[in-house]
Amino acid sequence: MTMTADTLGRRHDRRPWLTRLAHASEPYLYSAPSLILIVVVMLVPLVIGISYAFRDIQLLNPFSGGFIGIEHFRTLSEDPAFYGALRNTLWWTGASVLLQFVFGLVLALLLDKPFWGRGLVQALVFLPWAVPSFLAGLNWAWLFNPVIGPIPHWLSGLGLMAQPGNILSDPQYAMWGPIVANVWWGIPFFAITLLAALQAIPRDLYEAASIDGASWSQRFFSITLPFLAPTIAITVLLRTVWISNFADLIVVMTGGGPADRTQIVASYIFTQAFKALDFGYASAIALVLLVLLLVYSMLIILLRQTLLNKD
Amino acid sequence: MASIEIEKLEKSYGHVSVLHGIDLDIRDGEFIVLVGPSGCGKSTLLRMIAGLEDVSKGEIRIAGNRVNDLHPKDRDIAMVFQSYALYPHMSVAGNMSYSLRLRKTAKEKIGAAVAGAASKLGLEPLLERRPKALSGGQRQRVAMGRAIVRQPKAFLFDEPLSNLDARLREQMRAEIKKMHADLKATSIYVTHDQIEAMTLADRIVAMHGGVVQQVGSPLELYDRPANLFVAGFIGSPGMNFLDAAYLGGAAILKDGSRIAVNSPAAVQEGSGLTLGIRPEHIVITTDGSGMRAGVELVEPTGFGIILHLSMHGLPVKVFTLDRQALALGGEVTVSFPAEHVHLFDDEGKRIG
Numbered sequence: 001m002t003m004t005a006d007t008l009g010r011r012h013d014r015r016p017w018l019t020r021l022a023h024a025s026e027p028y029l030y031s032a033p034s035l036i037l038i039v040v041v042m043l044v045p046l047v048i049g050i051s052y053a054f055r056d057i058q059l060l061n062p063f064s065g066g067f068i069g070i071e072h073f074r075t076l077s078e079d080p081a082f083y084g085a086l087r088n089t090l091w092w093t094g095a096s097v098l099l100q101f102v103f104g105l106v107l108a109l110l111l112d113k114p115f116w117g118r119g120l121v122q123a124l125v126f127l128p129w130a131v132p133s134f135l136a137g138l139n140w141a142w143l144f145n146p147v148i149g150p151i152p153h154w155l156s157g158l159g160l161m162a163q164p165g166n167i168l169s170d171p172q173y174a175m176w177g178p179i180v181a182n183v184w185w186g187i188p189f190f191a192i193t194l195l196a197a198l199q200a201i202p203r204d205l206y207e208a209a210s211i212d213g214a215s216w217s218q219r220f221f222s223i224t225l226p227f228l229a230p231t232i233a234i235t236v237l238l239r240t241v242w243i244s245n246f247a248d249l250i251v252v253m254t255g256g257g258p259a260d261r262t263q264i265v266a267s268y269i270f271t272q273a274f275k276a277l278d279f280g281y282a283s284a285i286a287l288v289l290l291v292l293l294l295v296y297s298m299l300i301i302l303l304r305q306t307l308l309n310k311d
Numbered sequence: 312m313a314s315i316e317i318e319k320l321e322k323s324y325g326h327v328s329v330l331h332g333i334d335l336d337i338r339d340g341e342f343i344v345l346v347g348p349s350g351c352g353k354s355t356l357l358r359m360i361a362g363l364e365d366v367s368k369g370e371i372r373i374a375g376n377r378v379n380d381l382h383p384k385d386r387d388i389a390m391v392f393q394s395y396a397l398y399p400h401m402s403v404a405g406n407m408s409y410s411l412r413l414r415k416t417a418k419e420k421i422g423a424a425v426a427g428a429a430s431k432l433g434l435e436p437l438l439e440r441r442p443k444a445l446s447g448g449q450r451q452r453v454a455m456g457r458a459i460v461r462q463p464k465a466f467l468f469d470e471p472l473s474n475l476d477a478r479l480r481e482q483m484r485a486e487i488k489k490m491h492a493d494l495k496a497t498s499i500y501v502t503h504d505q506i507e508a509m510t511l512a513d514r515i516v517a518m519h520g521g522v523v524q525q526v527g528s529p530l531e532l533y534d535r536p537a538n539l540f541v542a543g544f545i546g547s548p549g550m551n552f553l554d555a556a557y558l559g560g561a562a563i564l565k566d567g568s569r570i571a572v573n574s575p576a577a578v579q580e581g582s583g584l585t586l587g588i589r590p591e592h593i594v595i596t597t598d599g600s601g602m603r604a605g606v607e608l609v610e611p612t613g614f615g616i617i618l619h620l621s622m623h624g625l626p627v628k629v630f631t632l633d634r635q636a637l638a639l640g641g642e643v644t645v646s647f648p649a650e651h652v653h654l655f656d657d658e659g660k661r662i663g
Contacts, residue, residue, distance in 0.1 A: 207363050208396035212410035212457070213384040222409070226400040 052283035059277040072284035082285065084260055085268040091175060092182075092264050093244040097236060099183045104190020105228075111191065112198045122195075129188035137252030140181035144168050144253075168254050171261045178249045178262060186243070190235060197231040198224070237300045241293055265289050312496055313374035313464035314339045315360065320369035322355055322521075329355055330521045332369070340495045344512035346502055347544070352521040354469055357501045361467050362386050373464055389458035390467040393474060395450045397442040397457075404429075404438040407456045428456040431490070448479045455487075459494065468500040472507065484510060505545050509533070517541045539585060539659035548590050548617055550653070551627050555586045562586045562654070566623035568602050572652050578662055585655040590617065590630035592651035601646035606637050620645065 053072055058064040076082055111122055128136070145166055146152040152164035161167075168177040201224065209219045247266035250256060256263035256271055263271070265285060273282035315337040322330040330352045337343050345353040358364040360371055362383035371378050378386050389410075397406050404425055411421045429435045432452045442450055451471065458466055468487075472480045488511055491498055502508055508515050509529040517524045517532060517540070525537040536542035542550045555562035557578050561569045570586065578584065594601075604627060608619035618629040618637065622645075629645060637643065654662040 202394065202396065204392050204394050204396040205398065207361075207383070208390065208392060208457075209398070209409075210363075210383045211361060211386075211388065211390045212461075213413045214409075215384070218413060222400075223398065 049283050050287060052280050053287045054284075055280050057278070057280035057283070059279065064280070068280075072281050073288075075281070076284055076288065081260055081263065082265070082268065085263045085265045088175065088262065089244055089264040089266070092179060092250075092262075093240055095175075095179050096182045096186065096243050097239050099179070100186040100190050100239065101232070101236060103183065104187045105194055107187060107191040108194035108198055109224075111195050126188040126192060128185050129192075131185065133185060133246075133248040134252050136181055136185045137178070137249040140177065140184070140249075141168060141253045144177050169258050171258050174254055174258055174261050178253050181249050181253065182243065182246070185249070186239065189239065193231055193235050194228060197228050201227045233300070233304060237297070241297065244293065245289075312339050315465060315497060315499070316370075316372040316375075317356075317360070318370045318372075320356070320359065320366065320371065322352070322359060322364065322367045328521065330359075330367075333523055335516060335523065335526065337497060337499065340497055342491050342498045342500065342511060342513045343516060344500045344502060344508040344514075345516045345518060346505060346508040347518035347524075349503060351518040353501045353503075353516075353518050356518070357467050357469055357499060360465075360499060361388060361390050387461075387464045388467055389461055389463040389465075390469065391454045391458050391471045393470040395442075395454040395474075397450055397453055399442055402439050402441060403434060403445070403453050403456075406442065406453055407460050410457070410461050424460040424462075425456075428460045431459070431493075432456050432486075447475055448483065451475060451479075451483060455490070459490070463496075465497040465499065468498065468502075470502055471500075472502075472504075480507075487511060505547065509545070515545075517544060519544075535661065536587075536653065537661050539587070539655050542587050542653060542655070542661075546589055548628050548630060550587045550589050551593070553586045553588075553625055553627070555584055557582055557584055557654075562652070564622075564625065566625065568622070570647050570652065571649050572654060573649050573663070578654070578656075583657050584662065585657075585659070586647075587653040587655060588647050588651055590628040592648060593627070593629045594646050594648060595629065595631055595633070595635070596644045596646050599644055601644040603642055603644055606639055606641045606643060609637055609639065618643075 054067060054069060056064045056066050056068045056071075107125060111118065111125065115121075143149040143151050145168075146164040152161060152166065155161040155167075156164045167173045205223050206219055209223055214222065244264070245266050247264060247270050250262055250264060250267045251270060254262040256267050266289070269282050269285050269289070272278050272285060276282075315335075317333055317335040317337075320330060320333040321328065333356060335343075345356060347353050355364060359366055360373075362378065362381060366379045373386060373388070398409065401409065407425050407428060408421045411424060416424075425438070426435075429438055432455060434449070434452055434456055437445060437449060437453075442453065445453065451474075454471065471487075472483050475483060484507055487500075491511075500507075500511060512529055514526060515529055515532050516526050519540045525532055525541045527535075532541055532545050536545060536550075539552065543552070553562075553564055555564050555570070557563075558581060560574050561571050562584065563569055564586075572586070602622055604620035604622040606618060607621050607626075610617040610619070615630055615632045616634065616637070618631065620627045620629055620643065627645070656662050
């Protein structure tokens with residue numbers, strides 16, 4: 001033992017310094033390509049973005065660029081448009097995720113039952129997911145437009161609307177336009193993941209439960225839901241973060257209007273950065289949104305940990 | 312507890328027919344074993360009794376009531392699955408009490424029933440555990456516990472021991488038998504293992520190709536198999552079959568050897584038949600009488616020896632308890648005692 005240790009030690013000492021350096025840096029060299037890529041395209045922009053939040057950066061003002069401390073955040077704390085956007089974000093995210101989840105679950109349960117032509121229907125159901133979001137937004141905007149779209153006429157025919165108007169320009173209901181489009185577009189995500197989880201549940205559990213005397217709803221609550229719970233937790237968490245950041249449909253369909261009634265934080269950032277060209281203020285809002293989402297994710301992870309530990 | 316009657320029961324999936332008219336009367340408290348090779352329809356029959364498969368034709372009655380169109384939950388039967396099908400999100404106690412909780416049974420009654428079943432099966436220390444924290448044998452016990460807490464009209468077992476190792480299977484087999492002696496509940500047990508069938512059953516139902524081949528007590532099936540299928544399926548190592556012709560009160564084998572048989576009633580001279588004899592009934596003679604056979608293979612089991620012999624090219628298996636020194640390539644003489652020889656006609660049906 002001592003012999004080997006000795007030889008090993010001496011050999012280590014004798015190696016030329018270049019070889020030693022090469023050996024020491026080997027792991028870093030291997031991981032360098034991806035690390036460099038991550039640093040260049042993610043970390044650097046992130047740091048620059050964060051630094052913008054503390055600087056006065058306006059594209060059209062050549063004298064801007066100076067460090068202003070927390071001035072942006074002071075403005076932000078008194079900005080009613082921001083609080084409105086925050087409220088709208090909650091509303092937009094909550095309604096979209098809930099409806100996507102409920103319809104996605106129903107769809108997954110239906111697709112889990114064997115029927116003729118199921119393969120084709122499954123493929124078709126997942127189509128909306130393949131439509132680019134801005135195209136989906138344009139289409140839905142047209143569908144809601146009484147001049148070319150059928151939806152207002154159907155709604156007034158059903159008596160839900162006094163006369164065929166565009167709900168996208170109705171301050172009271174405008175948010176429902178992008179929400180409906182988002183639900184249509186996002187159902188497949190939930191359906192796909194929940195269907196995969198459903199198909200992993202052993203069939204004989206259902207048989208055992210039905211022999212034990214469980215009705216359909218009792219089987220659903222005592223077998224299906226507990227099995228789906230981890231998948232539901234993860235997908236809802238993911239989608240919540242995703243949707244609260246998802247401004248495409250809103251920018252395309254309403255541009256945040258009418259009167260900021262559909263402005264969410266993400267679209268407000270977009271408006272501030274690319275319409276008002278105030279990158280500093282936009283970065284400050286983005287930083288706040290980032291912190292809020294981080295806190296939300298932490299809470300969910302904590303919740304998950306406690307639930308797992310309880311098991 | 313209840314009797315179960317099955318009348319002209321048929322099952323088909325589209326054009327494929329898997330059960331062809333099953334008739335079976337199961338008495339109250341009887342232990343029935345459905346046995347047969349995979350694909351013979353035994354599990355389908357059990358699942359139809361449970362209500363997990365629709366009845367294509369015919370009728371199932373439990374305690375005299377037609378149950379064809381009843382949901383599984385309304386048939387008041389319990390089933391033990393091969394995979395155990397325990398609810399992974401419930402504790403052992405939760406698994407066992409689930410059916411009672413669904414029926415809104417009073418809490419004290421549930422507690423008493425679970426405690427009773429747990430003590431019968433030795434599950435008391437495990438009541439709070441989840442199924443994934445249990446061994447295979449313990450899960451099997453929980454599955455049985457879940458069945459007995461309800462005191463149903465009948466127990467159905469779908470190959471409940473197939474996932475256990477040999478030692479545990481033996482032990483659980485004995486426990487199931489004890490439990491049945493204790494509860495006297497009508498039980499239907501599906502297995503492909505003929506040892507389980509022989510040891511557990513009051514009556515065995517041997518099935519093949521969706522048709523009942525024979526119904527009878529284990530010894531009836533062993534001693535007087537109704538046809539070639541039952542003869543070959545029951546017993547291990549399996550029965551030897553030799554083609555023969557009936558001539559002058561004896562069976563003449565292909566190699567010309569004569570084997571004396573108890574004259575069957577209705578056999579024509581010269582007609583072809585199949586002669587069957589169990590390996591354990593063939594006698595190795597020491598005085599040189601009988602037929603000569605070469606030793607091709609020797610399989611010692613510890614308990615006895617399985618000899619693979621060749622009688623002029625006809626393969627014959629012999630099981631003997633004698634630990635004789637038998638060399639490969641050596642020769643022995645064997646005789647077939649007439650009282651142990653079974654005869655089957657060219658359609659495979661038993662003669663006599």
